[in-house]
Amino acid sequence: MNLKQLSDILGLSPTTVSRALNGYPEVSEETRQRVLAAARAHNYRPSARAKALATGRSMAIGHVMPISSQHEMMNPVFADFVAGAAEVYAREGYEMLLSLVRDDDEERSYRELAARGSVDGIIVHAPRRGERRIRLLHELGLPFVVHGRASDERADYNWVDVNNRRAFRRATRFLLDLGHRRIALVNGIETMDFAIRRRAGYLEALAEAGVPADPRLMRADEMTEVYGHDSAREMLALEAPPTAFLVSSMITAIGVRRAAEEVGLRLGRDVSIVTHDDDLSYFRNGGDEPIFTATRSSVRDAGRIAAEVLIGVIRNPGAAPVHRMLEAELIVGQSTGPAPAG
Numbered sequence: 001m002n003l004k005q006l007s008d009i010l011g012l013s014p015t016t017v018s019r020a021l022n023g024y025p026e027v028s029e030e031t032r033q034r035v036l037a038a039a040r041a042h043n044y045r046p047s048a049r050a051k052a053l054a055t056g057r058s059m060a061i062g063h064v065m066p067i068s069s070q071h072e073m074m075n076p077v078f079a080d081f082v083a084g085a086a087e088v089y090a091r092e093g094y095e096m097l098l099s100l101v102r103d104d105d106e107e108r109s110y111r112e113l114a115a116r117g118s119v120d121g122i123i124v125h126a127p128r129r130g131e132r133r134i135r136l137l138h139e140l141g142l143p144f145v146v147h148g149r150a151s152d153e154r155a156d157y158n159w160v161d162v163n164n165r166r167a168f169r170r171a172t173r174f175l176l177d178l179g180h181r182r183i184a185l186v187n188g189i190e191t192m193d194f195a196i197r198r199r200a201g202y203l204e205a206l207a208e209a210g211v212p213a214d215p216r217l218m219r220a221d222e223m224t225e226v227y228g229h230d231s232a233r234e235m236l237a238l239e240a241p242p243t244a245f246l247v248s249s250m251i252t253a254i255g256v257r258r259a260a261e262e263v264g265l266r267l268g269r270d271v272s273i274v275t276h277d278d279d280l281s282y283f284r285n286g287g288d289e290p291i292f293t294a295t296r297s298s299v300r301d302a303g304r305i306a307a308e309v310l311i312g313v314i315r316n317p318g319a320a321p322v323h324r325m326l327e328a329e330l331i332v333g334q335s336t337g338p339a340p341a342g
Contacts, residue, residue: 162327
């Protein structure tokens, strides 16, 4: 069905139907709801090209990914985030434009997207220390939402983030309550904002309990299984090894578990692990009973929310910046238990 056919059914002009579908304020709410109901009933969806012509927008959302072996964007979390965002894009008639660029071409890519009008907005991923993209996008006047936050950015901006600091503070307290005092942190790259906040929460909980922070029990790197394994083996070989590990990703936690098993330690009895779980659709933390005790927050939900926020910003450019803080849930699994005696 095309726009003209839908207009004939409704007894309205194609212009009025188009304006109702695209949210123009001069169309009454009663008419808008009538048009939307008819569009649903007749399975009408305007093409992205037609919608772009009607609104003067590109009807596309941009995601720019720097290609770097050390970049957090290359981990599996990105796929679930985009899957969640894509559900909203499809519902709202938007397409996704994914740009793969060299790290030193990232700024030029944003400038070109803005100059060509290729996208109506941008989702900024993996904010880091000394973040420059926020100021650049403000300068370009391109609507954007940050997945995460930039700790050292003073200008206000739209963001959707998990409360990483509180999550890791709570997880550390949980281990302290189990009697653990030698708690290792196996973190992500600490130029990334999420990792900075997770370390801060971990250190706060130790300080509140009067437990000295030991630099020998802290690691930060790209979150791979091998990194988790090698870090854990090094720390377990210390004269006073950790009795518990706080880990920044499920993949890394699998490496920590492998290292513990190699030296004959039983999970939940001899050593404990708490990890962050992004609740990935294809990488579950066990079945009914979780394998790992985890701070859980769905990255797919974060993708949906970020896309909804961005489309709202595009439609209402003068609105105040939107901040959405998502809280992680602490899920108790098989990987934690009381600190071993001695």
